[in-house]
Structure formats: C-alpha cells, structure tokens
Amino acid sequence: xxxxxxxxxxxxxxxxxxxxxxxxxxxxxxxxxxxxxxxxxxxxxxxxxxxxxxxxxxxxxxxxxxxxxxxxxxxxxxxxxxxxxxxxxxxxxxxxxxxxxxxxxxxxxxxxxxxxxxxxxxxxxxxxxxxxxxxxxxxxxxxxxxxxxxxxxxxxxxxxxxxxxxxxxxxxxxxxxxxxxxxxxxxxxxxxxxxxxxxxxxxxxxxxxxxxxxxxxxxxxxxxxxxxxxxxxxxxxxxxxxxxxxxxxxxxxxxxxxxxxxxxxxxxxxxxxxxxxxxxxxxxxxxxxxxxxxxxxxxxxxxxxxxxxxxxxxxxxxxxxxxxxxxxxxxxxxxxxxxxxxxxxxxxxxxxxxxxxxxxxxxxxxxxxxx
Amino acid sequence: xxxxxxxxxxxxxxxxxxxxxxxxxxxxxxxxxxxxxxxxxxxxxxxxxxxxxxxxxxxxxxxxxxxxxxxxxxxxxxxxxxxxxxxxxxxxxxxxxxxxxxxxxxxxxxxxxxxxxxxxxxxxxxxxxxxxxxxxxxxxxxxxxxxxxxxxxxxxxxxxxxxxxxxxxxxxxxxxxxxxxxxxxxxxxxxxxxxxxxxxxxxxxxxxxxxxxxxxxxxxxxxxxxxxxxxxxxxxxxxxxxxxxxxxxxxxxxxxxxxxxxxxxxxxxxxxxxxxxxxxxxxxxxxxxxxxxxxxxxxxxxxxxxxx
Numbered sequence: 202x203x204x205x206x207x208x209x210x211x212x213x214x215x216x217x218x219x220x221x222x223x224x225x226x227x228x229x230x231x232x233x234x235x236x237x238x239x240x241x242x243x244x245x246x247x248x249x250x251x252x253x254x255x256x257x258x259x260x261x262x263x264x265x266x267x268x269x270x271x272x273x274x275x276x277x278x279x280x281x282x283x284x285x286x287x288x289x290x291x292x293x294x295x296x297x298x299x300x301x302x303x304x305x306x307x308x309x310x311x312x313x314x315x316x317x318x319x320x321x322x323x324x325x326x327x328x329x330x331x332x333x334x335x336x337x338x339x340x341x342x343x344x345x346x347x348x349x350x351x352x353x354x355x356x357x358x359x360x361x362x363x364x365x366x367x368x369x370x371x372x373x374x375x376x377x378x379x380x381x382x383x384x385x386x387x388x389x390x391x392x393x394x395x396x397x398x399x400x401x402x403x404x405x406x407x408x409x410x411x412x413x414x415x416x417x418x419x420x421x422x423x424x425x426x427x428x429x430x431x432x433x434x435x436x437x438x439x440x441x442x443x444x445x446x447x448x449x450x451x452x453x454x455x456x457x458x459x460x461x462x463x464x465x466x467x468x469x470x471x472x473x474x475x476x477x478x479x480x481x482x483x484x485x486x487x488x489x490x491x492x493x494x495x496x497x498x499x500x501x502x503x504x505x506x507x508x509x510x511x512x513x514x515x516x517x518x519x520x521x522x523x524x525x526x527x528x529x530x531x532x533x534x535x536x537x538x539x540x541x542x543x544x545x546x547x548x549x550x551x552x553x554x555x556x557x558x559x560x561x562x563x564x565x566x567x568x569x570x571x572x
Numbered sequence: 573x574x575x576x577x578x579x580x581x582x583x584x585x586x587x588x589x590x591x592x593x594x595x596x597x598x599x600x601x602x603x604x605x606x607x608x609x610x611x612x613x614x615x616x617x618x619x620x621x622x623x624x625x626x627x628x629x630x631x632x633x634x635x636x637x638x639x640x641x642x643x644x645x646x647x648x649x650x651x652x653x654x655x656x657x658x659x660x661x662x663x664x665x666x667x668x669x670x671x672x673x674x675x676x677x678x679x680x681x682x683x684x685x686x687x688x689x690x691x692x693x694x695x696x697x698x699x700x701x702x703x704x705x706x707x708x709x710x711x712x713x714x715x716x717x718x719x720x721x722x723x724x725x726x727x728x729x730x731x732x733x734x735x736x737x738x739x740x741x742x743x744x745x746x747x748x749x750x751x752x753x754x755x756x757x758x759x760x761x762x763x764x765x766x767x768x769x770x771x772x773x774x775x776x777x778x779x780x781x782x783x784x785x786x787x788x789x790x791x792x793x794x795x796x797x798x799x800x801x802x803x804x805x806x807x808x809x810x811x812x813x814x815x816x817x818x819x820x821x822x823x824x825x826x827x828x829x830x831x832x833x834x835x836x837x838x839x840x841x842x843x844x845x846x847x848x849x850x851x852x853x854x855x856x857x858x859x860x861x862x863x864x865x866x867x868x869x870x871x872x873x874x875x876x877x878x879x880x
Contacts, residue, residue, distance in 0.1 A: 263846075264846055266846035266847055266848070267845055267846045269848060270844075270845055270846055270847070270848040271845075273848065414831060414832070415831075417831035418748050418830065418831065419748045419829075419830055419831055420831055422826065429723070429727075430748075433727040433728050433729050433730065433747070434727070434728040434729050435727050435728045435745060435747055435748060564847055568661065568839065568842060568843075568847075569659060569661040570661075571661075571831070571832075571834055572660075572661040572664050572665060572832060572834065
C-alpha cells in the first residue's frame with residue numbers, strides 16, 4: 202500500500218469514529234438490556250426513546266441463570282440493565298454485578314405498594330439494588346377442549362392421564378413447583394418453604410420430578426416454545442406464565458390458566474443497573490419511565506402480570522376493562538400470601554443448621570434430571 | 573558513494589534496490605522459504621485463531637468455578653472429568669449424541685449413494701447441472717428456517733400427521749422426539765454426503781467398469797467389487813462431515829428434540845451460557861473433539877483424505 206492509501210485509510214477511519222461519538226452524545230446513549238421476552242415492547246420503548254434520546258437494545262434471556270451469566274459476560278460491562286427475577290437478584294447483588302440505586306430519584310416510587318418498596322430480593326442491608334417492576338404467579342395452563350374436567354390441582358401435571366402432552370419450564374427453579382406440591386400433599390415430609398429443602402426433602406422432590414419425566418413432551422426454554430407447543434397440540438397442559446395464556450388467547454387458541462389449590466410459585470422482577478454501566482443517566486431515566494402508572498399498566502396488560510405501582514390500576518381498567526381485577530392489581534393480602542415468590546436457594550435455611558440444598562445442587566439435579 | 577549526488581539519497585535508493593534483489597534471489601534459491609512466506613499469514617491466523625482457542629479450551633477444562641459469583645478458580649484438578657465419568661446422565665447424553673450422529677451418517681450414506689451415482693454416471697450434463705442446483709439450493713436458505721419448517725411438518729397438527737390421517741393411517745406426532753432429531757439432521761446434512769460421493773464416483777474411469785464386464789462380472793458384482801471399493805473414500809469423506817456436524821450441533825435438538833433429547837452441545841451451552849460454568853462446559857466439549865480425533869484416524873486409514 203502506498204503512503205497515500207494509508208493516509209486515506211487513516212482519514213476515513215477517523216471520520217468514521219468521530220460522527221459515532223458525536224451521535225451518542227447528542228442522543229443520550231444506548232442501553233443494552235437483558236430482559237424477559239415481552240418486557241421491552243415498542244408500545245413503551247418507542248415513546249421512551251423519542252422522549253429521552255436513549256436507544257434501547259434488548260436481549261431476551263430464557264432463564265434467570267442465563268441472565269446472571271450474561272450480566273457477568275465480558276467482565277460485566279456488556280450490559281447496562283437487567284430485569285432480574287427474585288431467584289437471580291441476590292446472586293447479582295452478592296456477586297457485585299449491580300449497583301445501588303437511590304429510590305428518591307424515582308418520582309413514582311412513593312406510589313409503590315408497601316410490599317414492593319423494600320422487598321428482600323432487591324434490598325439488602327437497607328440499600329436498594331434496583332427498583333421493583335412487576336410480579337405474577339406461575340400458573341397452570343391447559344387446553345380447554347382436551348383437558349376435562351378443568352384442573353384445580355397441580356396433580357394433573359404429575360398424573361399419567363396426560364402422558365406425553367405435558368410441558369414445564371426448563372429451569373432449575375421449577376424444582377420449587379414440585380416442592381410446593383409435596384408441601385401441600387405430603388405434610389409428613391415437613392416442607393415449610395419450597396426454596397428451603399434439606400437433603401431428604403430434596404430427594405423426595407427429585408424423585409417426583411423423575412416420575413414426571415416420562416409424561417413430559419418438552420421442557421420449554423423460551424415462552425414462544427410453549428406457545429408453539431399449545432398451538433400445535435403437542436402439549437395440552439403445563440406450567441406457564443400469564444404471558445403465554447394471553448398470547449394464545451390472542452391467537453384464538455382454546456386455553457385457560459388457573460392458580461391451583463396448592464397455591465403457586467411466583468416472581469417479583471426488579472430492574473437492576475450494572476455496576477459498570479457507562480449510561481447511568483439513561484438507566485435512571487428508564488427506571489423512572491418504567492415506574493410510571495401508564496407504562497406499568499401497559500406492561501401489566503401486555504405480559505399478564507401485576508404492577509407494583511398502585512396508581513396503575515385505574516389506567517389498566519381504561520386500557521382493558523376489568524384488567525385490574527383480572528391481574529389482581531388490587532388484590533387483598535390473602536391472594537398475595539398464596540404465592541411463594543422465587544428466591545435463590547441457599548444452604549442457610551434459617552434454622553441455624555445450614556443443611557439446605559443450595560442453588561448449585563438445584564442446578565446439578567436439574568441437568569441430571571433432563572439427562 | 574557517487575560524487576555529485578545527495579549522499580543520503582544515493583545510499584538509500586541503491587541499497588534498497590540491492591536488498592530487494594538479494595531477497596528475490598534468496599527466495600528463488602530456497603523454495604521452502606518461498607512456501608513459508610506465502611503460507612505464513614494463514615498459518616499465523618490458524619495458530620492464533622484456531623489452535624489457541626482449542627488449547628484454551630483444554631486448559632480451562634482443568635479449572636473450576638465459584639458458582640455463586642461465576643469467577644474462575646485457577647487450580648488444576650480432574651474434578652470436571654470425574655463428574656462427567658461418574659454421573660450416568662452425562663454418559664447417556666454422550667452416548668445419545670454419538671448414536672444419533674452415527675444413525676444420521678448411515679442414513680445419509682444410504683440415501684446419497686444412489687443419488688450421487690445417478691448424477692455422476694447416468695444423468696445428462698444438463699440434468700446433472702439441474703441436480704447440482706437442487707442439492708445445493710437448501711444451503712442458501714437459513715438453517716434455522718429449515719428446522720422450523722420441519723417443525724411444521726412433524727408436529728401434531730402438522731403436514732405429515734394431517735396427510736397420514738387423510739389416508740386413514742395412524743398419525744404419529746414425531747415432533748419433540750429423538751426420531752425427529754434424526755430425520756431433521758439427516759435432511760440438513762445430506763448435501764455434505766452427496767458431494768464427496770459424487771466426486772469419488774465421477775473419478776472412476778469407465779474402462780474399469782468395461783473391464784469388469786469383459787471379465788464376466790454382472791452388474792451387482794461390478795458394484796460390489798469395483799465401484800463400491802473405489803467410492804468408499806468418498807463415503808468416508810462425506811461421513812466426516814455428517815458425523816462431526818451432528819456431533820457438534822445443539823440447535824436442532826433444542827428446537828425439535830424432546831424431553832430426553834439433550835445432545836452434548838446442549839449440556840455445553842447450558843453449562844456455559846446458563847450455569848456460568850465454563851470449565852465444565854470445556855471438559856464436556858473435549859469429548860466430541862476426542863471422538864472426532866479417533867474417527868479421523870480411522871477415516872485416514874480408509875483413504876478418505878484422498879477423496880476430499
């Protein structure tokens with residue numbers, strides 16, 4: 202290459218580099234987010250981008266484990282934010298992957314329901330590591346034409362009646378669903394909390410899941426997998442989120458979901474900010490935006506979950522009549538109590554004995570179960 | 573130094589010319605040096621990109637990880653390999669992967685051989701060109717799109733069970749089974765088997781077959797004693813592709829496999845992407861590398877590399 206060509210290359214690359222940095226300054230920057238499928242819909246992302254000039258790039262994760270791993274990839278500087286569920290948030294906090302957030306900077310924080318201001322899965326030692334977002338139950342989804350009578354118990358996904366037509370999430374935390382079922386149906390095991398299992402309780406739960414395996418058509422990884430399974434008739438019953446129910450009903454599939462009489466596990470999600478973000482400004486703007494009643498209501502209706510902002514209820518009913526009651530945004534404490542929220546299982550189960558199975562054991566057991 | 577010239581300039585220009593000539597002469601006298609100069613960029617890239625990555629893989633397989641923080645623990649141990657060996661679940665996954673890869677390879681060889689034979693020896697040049705395009709056409713479409721289209725064919729309400737049902741036959745739902753994985757893999761990798769077999773068959777001189785006939789051999793005898801042995805390197809070369817591609821894949825089992833359909837690739841992806849346990853993923857990823865190494869040694873004995 203001649204000197205002139207080199208000079209040309211140099212000029213071009215400098216020219217390419219500078220406008221890029223200029224653009225990012227002008228428009229407030231880019232947020233790379235790890236989110237659950239359905240959490241970054243154009244309905245509320247587009248107005249945010251127009252209003253603030255912050256661009257959003259979302260990557261969907263299929264599980265809490267994946268969220269944790271992605272947040273730590275590339276030394277923790279690849280992603281700015283994550284919509285972490287309760288079974289991931291503590292791992293991110295103790296792993297120093299996320300930073301503290303001052304809730305007084307979020308105007309709508311004062312409107313949050315009492316249980317969501319300082320929940321144990323995002324507030325440690327009085328410090329807030331993120332802002333609560335939405336919560337919801339893990340439901341039992343079924344095909345109303347194929348599953349009769351309508352199920353009222355989780356026993357129907359452990360029962361050979363629907364052999365080869367059952368689907369459950371491909372997620373170690375699914376062990377808690379089986380533990381919850383045994384907690385109600387086999388009191389002799391002495392399970393008090395589906396996330397705190399000693400080794401004999403854990404063994405009983407895993408053996409239930411092993412018996413369930415031949416009934417399973419597929420362990421679904423992404424919500425869209427389960428939607429496919431129900432649409433095509435490959436599955437007629439399974440553990441699900443309200444998001445799949447809404448999408449399937451939208452597609453005119455004959456499905457319904459229910460919280461069975463044993464209760465359900467559930468999630469409480471938190472938007473957290475990476476400890477190494479370069480766009481704290483945009484991140485704080487996003488936290489404020491996602492907490493406003495209107496966006497809370499939009500996301501609640503789109504995903505089928507419950508907003509933490511108590512002012513969202515009225516807007517939900519405006520957007521879709523009766524939706525506030527449908528998603529229990531105004532539900533009494535009694536409803537809230539039948540949901541066992543996801544949390545990371547740790548060895549210390551609070552009885553001073555530290556004999557509980559920790560999350561590593563859950564992960565190993567799950568991988569070996571799938572075989 | 574020539575008088576009257578700017579000394580610095582004179583020195584540098586004549587020197588540069590001389591250096592270039594000397595270099596040219598050196599390269600001309602030593603062919604190995606010429607080869608090395610030509611190859612060095614690609615050899616360097618190969619060493620840095622390919623070999624270095626493999627070495628990193630093998631090295632990290634002996635490390636551990638703190639699962640709560642995902643930080644690597646740089647102490648040497650065989651723990652990962654011990655877990656692989658002791659847990660029957662991982663043995664099942666490895667055996668399933670190898671078994672399906674072998675089944676796919678056999679299926680592809682059986683389907684590809686007659687097709688390649690027709691292409692190489694019976695088809696007119698025009699028809700041969702059309703067949704070539706048909707074989708290669710699927711490779712132009714996205715691999716994921718083709719797997720999804722198979723999902724539409726195989727699922728409960730899919731094309732296959734619908735057609736069988738219309739014909740009054742029992743309509744099995746093949747989606748999300750190992751059978752589905754086998755069918756889809758056999759479809760996806762078929763071109764990689766057809767082309768090497770075609771190349772091998774095309775190379776057999778017609779005179780060999782005439783000679784076989786002149787010696788009184790019937791069609792089947794000619795096939796067995798002349799064509800098959802000469803085409804075998806092509807079959808083995810194709811099998812290297814189909815076997816290794818199946819061995820390393822994890823997307824097809826994810827999309828179309830069932831509750832007991834995990835491949836080695838799925839466990840590797842799970843450990844690395846979800847569990848954050850890179851060392852264990854590296855240890856398991858070493859298994860297909862070793863299997864493939866053994867396979868290549870056997871393939872070399874069978875003369876596959878002459879047909880590539």
